[in-house]
Amino acid sequence: MTEIFSTFGLMKILRFLLFPFAILYDLIISIRNFLFDVNILRSISFDIPVIAVGNLSVGGTGKSPQIEYLIRLLKNEHKVAVLSRGYKRKTKGFQLVNSTHSAEDVGDEPLQFFKKFDNVTVAVDANRTNGIQQLLKLVDPPEIILLDDAFQHRKVKAGFYILLTKYDDLYVNDFILPAGHLRESRKGAKRANIVVVTKCPQNLSDTEQNKIIKKLNLKSNQKVFFTAIDYDKKLKGSGEISIENLKNKEIVLVTGIANPTPLLNYLSEENINFTHLKFPDHHNFTSEDISRIHTVFNGIESEEKILITTEKDYVRLKDKVANISYIAIKSIFLTDEKLFVFEIQEFIKK
Template sequence: MKLIRFLLFPFAIVYDFITRLRNFLFDINVLKSTSFDIPVIAVGNLTVGGTGKTPQIEYLIRLLKDQYKITVLSRGYKRKTKGFQLLNDKHSAEDVGDEPLQFYSKFDGIHVAVDADRTNGITELQKQIQPEIVLLDDAYQHRKVKAGFYILLTKYNDLYINDFLLPTGNLRESRSGANRADIVVVTKCPNELSIEEQESIRLKLKLNGNQVLFFSKIEYNQELKGNVNPLTLDSLEEEVVLVTGIANPISLLEYLKERKVNYTHIKYPDHHHFSAQDIEGIKTAQSRLETERKIVLTTEKDYVRLKGKVDNLYYLEIHNSFFNQEKAFASRILEFVEG
């Protein structure tokens, strides 16, 4: 794999030129960005997948939903529908994408929509429901919309400064794109992250004076949720079938090992649409468990795609947590929203 990526280095140079030119044309207004008269917060990254955008969006929803009329707008990755869709109870993950459906199913009192054209999406939202705040999911490179506030995520063990552009590396654009961020969040940090290491990362990132750096970690709920009676991780003494269709399940695997959960892992690609054959494969693995409950454990994102297709299905809920900076982060967001 490393040899292939090295051989693709010339293509990375071309890709770098194209993305830099595109950003420059937006910066000098040759390519037009549309601004809106309501607070628009964009959450995204410089790399391809796996930085924790979903728990970050959910954190913002929890922070703002009781005070403001919130809408989450996503492109709806791998959905089968086209154009603008305002989610309702009849939509499936195949219709609108797994993450938008997860937001819609999880939070009361918010709206969720999908549209690959975010400018059109916000325009439609203003016509139909008049949101007070729009959260743009995975829209850091969608420069046709000029968000009022940008949150850039970078993973602790895969910082964007240590990466290179596609196809040699995983960067969607040059590292200089980080300059557009108002906040940079180092995500998926280990539980024990020292002040000294935080300062070391801060020096490496070399943020400008207007940017603020935060550190966050993923925390797992102890209760397993699903379509049958709730369970706790501590009660899982028997082997389970673990099904994942996310970009990087390593953190989950390590956590389950720490909790001494015995599992058989069936891994699928990120945002995988489970076919009838896939479901049969999961059920076969489930039937081979030498236990009475025959539990299938999955992620929350995968649960919205597997719900109703597999019996004894549970998911492990996660949430975002900041290192002694929760109030400071909330203050920055509320300062922007309140103008």
Template sequence: MYKICYLFVFSLLVNLLRKIAYPFSILYGIITSIRNFLYDVEILKATKFKTPTIVVGNLSVGGTGKTPQIEYLIRLLQNDYKIAILSRGYKRKSKGFIIADKTSSAESIGDEPFQYYKKFKDIIVCVDSNRANAIQQLEALKDAPEVILLDDAFQHRNVKAGFTILLTSYNNIYVDDIMLPTGNLREYPSGAKRANLIIVTKCPSNLNEVEQNKIIAKLKPLSHQSVFFTTISYDNELKGDSKIDLEDLKNKKNILVTGIANPQPLIDFLNDKGLIFKHLKYSDHHNFTLKEIKEIKNAYQAISTNKGTLLTTEKDYVRIFTKIKKLHYISIKTSFINHENDFKTSITSYVEQSTRNR
């Protein structure tokens, strides 16, 4: 009861603070609109590069599924092209342009880039807050990439991307949101006009075309913009310290550790699987302290006699796997509800045409 009251009061305070901050949302919206206008009329210049560049981004902060979408593009293109992933490396403890290598860690390049590096051995993974500088460095390499994927770069307009994918979450599409700090938008919904296509992510797997068309009508895409719908698919086999089937964890006490923007889809999935677990929730891209690592270990020790497991997300795993033994993670993939071949054709056609133009 105490916890419920606490959460209720906390929710009221957050809502109150957001309402108080509304004037700042208006100011922030004006600033971003002026910046976008200056790029639109080319007073501020964007650099165009010869290498095909695909941006994956969003209008809001966090939680739209950029990482699984980037991984989808890697799988789609890696057999035919040399690929580079470019990210700013959010919360990394380094600066400047870095190409991931065997000395890299989540601390040095960021958790998502390190996840890409660990998972895909034949691609280039690099970080730099200055995307234009990074692309120049990549194009100067002896074994230069043939395609560059820019992670979370929709607002980085100093690079003129060849193809732009805009993501928006099913539970909070950008037309229903407002500007930071009252809402979650980085810029007004009108910014969506820069996208080549739009993907509504984290949809229910049974979302029918009638409901899809209702969402498309709300989004009001331009005539050249296609709208796609995807869902998150979780792996039934845990990886990490060893491989465990989720079915083997039923009727056992488990610990779930998350440091992501929106863990609710994972929670719903585990509940549907019938798992019993205690959820230790942290903020997105959380840097775990030694005290927190100890708390996680103690929580797992308390249930270890029940033969449960310590479970986390893949993004969290790359941050803490060196600090905690017997840790497992669950992989996710993005899956298209329909029209997947149309999406693939859009991407491969752009890359093929751009490669010929080079």
């Protein structure tokens, strides 16, 4: 208990010391947003539906599951393209993801989208304006473009904005960088058409939802939805084994994501014992990292042992580590899913 209070006190002191820098950062970002709002800095619009998915905070809000939800929703009726910056990739400029690319070439999430969904175009470009222009020049151009992690990319004016905020770390409870984790102030939420509270408990009550809606204090034309993470009941990858059968095995879990806590909690709730090797978000695994993974895994004497990872990490590890499987996830709506679908479809019709 003393350690908890000591950590909490240290965080308060650190935030106090960083607060002047946060004010300066907020001023710079606010001026930039104002210049875009009054059209001194120009935003470019496009003649096809562009849906931007993003957040106000740094990482870990569940953008990938939300993008995948939209892909599933739209891909059977429309030609869909996903445009990402390709975080931590080693290439530059516009890249149209293909089967020869690795996660180092285009980023782990874009490669995951490409491998997971047929007939969906996936591209990366830090310059989203150029990326959209290149997509529209294709022989078979998309009819809808999903912008991954583009809420702050003001040079493109998307037609529809989906803002994500995590249930246990709402942006209204956070501070701007570097005192907190917000990329811009809470006022940025006014640009959102929809706010999705992600990674909620699946039994979140209506009363609790209403409390959060009140706390977010959005405009009357903005809608709030609540989603949770749902884990597949069977591993994929090198071996397909049910989650239930993991209870009798020795598990080594490798993660390189922003917030592995929900996955750790899920495995614990399923009474699965595991050794956790944690790496930074979007980590490019080195030969030393691979050796460490092998050392820990081979150090377990039991023959009933399995090496597992997340779906995002799998695309970076599958060619480096033999016999590794992953737990796939998806986003599920707690309530009002039909209303969410209606909002997206109405935007596309317009």
